[in-house]
Amino acid sequence: MTVLDNTTRFLFADSAVRGELTQLDRSVSEVLSKHHYPAAIQPLLGEFMAAAAMLSDTIKFEGTLSLQVRGSGQVRSLMAECRDNRALRALAQYNDDFDDRGPILGEGQMAITIEPKQGHRYQGVVEINDSDLGLAQVLEGYFQRSEQIRTRIWLFADQHKAGGLMLQAMPQSASESSLTGGDDEDDDSWSRLVILASTLKPEEIFGLEAETVLHRLFHEEPVRLYPPRPLEFECTCSADRSGNAIITLGAPEALALIEELGHIDIDCQFCHERYVFGAEDVQRLFSPSADDTLN
16 A cells, blocks of 8 residues: 655646645554544544645745644644654644534634744734634635735545645736736636646545646646655654753752652653653753753
């Protein structure tokens, strides 16, 4: 069985339209294996992971792009992030009395955050209400309102895999079309490509290579494919980061915990890795040389 964990950028040679095809397999399985999420949450996490990977590669920058939702439904918060266009992780926090008959996210806000390694942090906030709009429609509206870029997005996910397809008018074409009505030929081309993309089936994006998927959808269109970018689950937790978290407690509180418990345990919410600090470890954190060894 083909294992697909990558995102592929493509461009239509005869149209001012670009696209992105994202396919996630093992990375979704690894995220879901860390938690016993209710069945209704699992596809939602997959959709957010696919969207984060797809948007990250579209922007083409070094840093982290994250999607984070805080809602009034059964899921209190949900976030997915893609780091350096390759490393994915995701997490959902939900009510103890979770009931999938109620709203999953409900009404709330989603923050789209871009944190480049160099440059300024950017955050856009959009309203959500999953009883009216899915994630794909929310993101389409975001691009139209904030970037004035005509965009269509399709997201797919189950309890094992996820994927996404995005079509986007090139900036010059998008602005002309949205503000001045655009050229009839551009509009016809955009409409034709959207209709073709809308025929994509879950079994295709889950089980076929990107080149095959795009050929099936657009076999009469000249499509230029860029090399696929591999994706994987990867957490950012480490012993150093956990040690820094203890330092933020301050020496009196940290040493009081050691006296009471004998150790301090820090569990990563994303991957469930546990970091255990004994008395000597904590004393070393607050020693003068600690600054030389911790990041």
